Amino acid sequence: MRLERELMRGAGPVAVLRLLSVRPMYGYELVDTLASRTEGILAMGQSTLYPLLYNLEAKGLIQAEWRDGEAARPRKYYSLTGAGKRRLEADTRQWAALAQAMTALGVIGPEAEGVGA
């Protein structure tokens, strides 16, 4: 299942920030990790990922650094900035609140099991 475009637009940045909060990652690694860790739900093409990364960089939430010697070609690693960490914390709280609200409404959680079945 793939997320609708609007949902992806909201979830993509926080998902990337979350992955980068663990350790710096390069583009292909981010695409691969997002797809594997979310069973393809948050899989995004490069045409989406790289603009997303450049936008986060423009906002000062992440920073980039080329590193040589780890592979045949240099890799461009992205890592979280201080501002990125704060944004992730804020976004995490909001997503938690949203999940809680959706659970309360039965959109997600046990009550949602039969919906759409």
Next chain:
Amino acid sequence: MRHDHDNNRAAAIGAAPSRPGDATIAAESIGLPDGIADLIRRTVGGTRLWRSEQSEVARELASHFAEGLAAGRAEDELISAFGDPREASRLIRRAVKRNRSLTWRLATTTAKGVGITTLALIAGFVVLAIRFSVGTPNVTRNVTAELNARHAHVPVSERAWPMYVRAVPAFTRESQVVTGDWPGVRPGDEAWSATVEWLRANAATLATIRDAASRPTLGLDISNTYDPDYMAAKALAQGHPPEAAAPDANPTMIEILLPQLGEFRTFARALVQDAYVAVHEGDGDRAVANLVAISGIAAHAHQQPFLISSLVGIAITAMQSEHLLRLLDQRPDAFSDANLRELAHLLGSQRTNDALRIDYQAERVYFEDFVQRAFTDDGRGGGRLTPEGFRFLNSLDGLAGPDAVGAARISDTIVGPLLSIAVGNRREITAAYARLMSEGQAIASQPLWRTDTSRFDAFVDELTATPLRQSRNLPILWLAPTVSKSHAASEVATCSRDAALVAIALELHRRRHGEYPAALGDLVPVFLPAVPPDRFDGNPLRYALRDGRPLLYSIGVDGIDDAGVPPKKGPRGAGQWRSAPELAASLATPMGRDRHSGDWVFLPVFEPTEE
């Protein structure tokens, strides 16, 4: 050289660089399959970013695909997973541009704003210029014909103007002896014999002028050119005819010629000189006839309802009063009691006729004529400034005008359309001008000492409160007459006339009682209906006896009673009205004090040589 090198490397990997950035992108794609290299080239090339930015993106995408291939993924799978390269180009371009410096983004935004604004302004101006250039006035009124129609019923044979014209040829260069700036010759003066000779030689001419002045109607058709008889008369007088335009059936008011005004001044001076000669020859009747004729000339000046005509009429009346005082002073015995009574009646009648009146009615008509020629007509009183109106305003001020060349012409091309929106519309400025003239007329009905210009001044302030308002009312501000000075001219002439009336009454009193009265009140009602007020403060004209001789004066423009002591430069300066600020500035200087600080003394008469 650099491009050739890059293109060679691109050719080696099968890419087809066609734009300057392609070589850079190709260099980053070396070692990748052609399909992926092409995808990178299309994606990055489509961003149209700076070369350094394209290189960075190409490098990252190449790294990405290399990672994919190294992970064992097929070329087609990677290309498919990439997504739409055109969408990617668009999104990448937008995102990378956000990473550019704040300075660059500000400069770009500003440049865009300036560009858009400039284009909008140019487009707006073009529309405005077209709208301005197609505006045409709709001239429906012929003011010249309206004014001429007022005397159309009077037969030419009964009109004064043709008679005046017959007098014109006599006033050659040689006549300067009698028509100089300051008439008032006396026996013993250097010019006496020449003056007497000229006056005798031209006695018939003076009789013609007196006859003309006795006609009720001037009957001069106003025009933008001179009538043939006048042209011929001037040609005889000055050796060549005056320059004149071709006649126009409906000329603008500014083109109207008023030849009579200059002639009237000349005639009046000649009559004054003849009055001096007459009193010294003991001929009071001729002196009175000349003074009566001067009143007739002044009345004729007033018959054309232009402000300038009124002002000339008033100036001629003032000259009459001034010289009557001097004539009475020099040779009172030349005048019989009947002469004096006739003169008193003549001067007294000026209270009721329009000899001293300022009328702004024609100024409104003049403005309405300008408006009909300068504005479009929407049929409901509205309209906007036309190119013709702009050219007219140009002719009034320092704008370059239609004959200008180069920068000045370009400047006018820009100014004209802008002025067309800056100037108020036809209805608005016509109403404002009418109100201004109405306020001016209200001032003209007040005596000088009670003149309240506050309403007029407040309205002018309203018209000029902001630069925008000044622009809206530009034609009004440029065409409106100077109300205060015109009113003052009328009032000062009235004061001079009143002094002359008092002087006549004093002489009649002396003849009956053998002495001058102790106070002016003693003249009332036998010799004077009432003691006239001093126009500068509203109190009675000042009077005293000094060594048995009358001292008669006004406190003058400075408003201070100096007990009959005139300014050092003579009394005339004390009778020259100045606005409060002008007076303060003048009195602050020694020269101004010598002219304006003191009383306007009528009796005893000061000879002009003392001034």
